[in-house]
Amino acid sequence: QVQLAQSGAEVKPPGASVKVSCKASGFTLTNYGISWVRQAPGQGLEWMGWISAYNGYTNYAQKLQGRVTVTTDPSTSTAYVELRSLRSDDTAVYYCTRLPRNYYYYGMDVWGQGTTVTVSS
Amino acid sequence: QSVLTQPPSVSGAPGQRVTISCTGSSSNIGAGYDVHWYQQLPGTAPKLLIYGNSNRPSGVPDRFSSSKSGTSASLAITGLQAEDEADYYCQSFDTSLSGSVFGGGTKLTVL
Numbered sequence: 494q495v496q497l498a499q500s501g502a503e504v505k506p507p508g509a510s511v512k513v514s515c516k517a518s519g520f521t522l523t524n525y526g527i528s529w530v531r532q533a534p535g536q537g538l539e540w541m542g543w544i545s546a547y548n549g550y551t552n553y554a555q556k557l558q559g560r561v562t563v564t565t566d567p568s569t570s571t572a573y574v575e576l577r578s579l580r581s582d583d584t585a586v587y588y589c590t591r592l593p594r595n596y597y598y599y600g601m602d603v604w605g606q607g608t609t610v611t612v613s614s
Numbered sequence: 615q616s617v618l619t620q621p622p623s624v625s626g627a628p629g630q631r632v633t634i635s636c637t638g639s640s641s642n643i644g645a646g647y648d649v650h651w652y653q654q655l656p657g658t659a660p661k662l663l664i665y666g667n668s669n670r671p672s673g674v675p676d677r678f679s680s681s682k683s684g685t686s687a688s689l690a691i692t693g694l695q696a697e698d699e700a701d702y703y704c705q706s707f708d709t710s711l712s713g714s715v716f717g718g719g720t721k722l723t724v725l
Binding site for chain 2 (some may be wrong): 528532537538539540542543552553554555590597598599600601602603604605606607
């Protein structure tokens with residue numbers, strides 16, 4: 494069964510960093526890309542960035558450049574997103590999504606269950 | 615403010631047809647990039663509903679259809695059912711931003 498299983502909820506103080514994991518099963522991670530999308534409470538979806546698990550290429554939303562890093566560990570079929578210098582407006586549910594190679598055409602075809610990150614002192 | 619523009623809400627009675635628009639620009643939909651649609655049921659993760667402008671993944675009922683023209687796209691839902699009540703998002707790629715972009719989402723209410 495194809496799925497993406499994310500790590501549990503996090504509570505962090507302002508200024509800290511958070512790293513969320515996303516474990517792939519039922520498919521070979523290195524044949525796909527992984528993107529990260531977040532959703533603030535009561536708000537819409539916001540694309541954060543993506544990594545090509547087959548060549549390591551990354552690209553990030555301009556708004557988050559310098560604060561976000563997306564990585565993968567092929568040995569454990571796990572992708573990660575790290576967000577630094579957390580602010581209160583980073584409070585959101587964070588989703589990982591699978592990207593087929595021609596993702597322009599196929600979109601984000603599998604989603605993780607989401608990880609709630611709360612930034613609060 | 616989202617790069618792709620959707621109406622905040624639409625509604626319809628069971629059995630009726632509703633449409634949701636998604637308006638972009640020459641740097642995304644108008645540049646030829648495909649449009650995808652996602653359905654987010656309350657309290658759950660989004661799910662891919664339509665990919666490549668008009669294709670349904672396996673398991674998505676044919677009551678859902680979509681099209682793209684110029685700088686816009688449209689999702690149509692026929693034979694509305696109570697279970698269709700959800701938030702719907704369009705998504706494409708923007709060459710100016712060099713990344714994926716979403717619409718602000720449309721809340722569908724089944725009356």
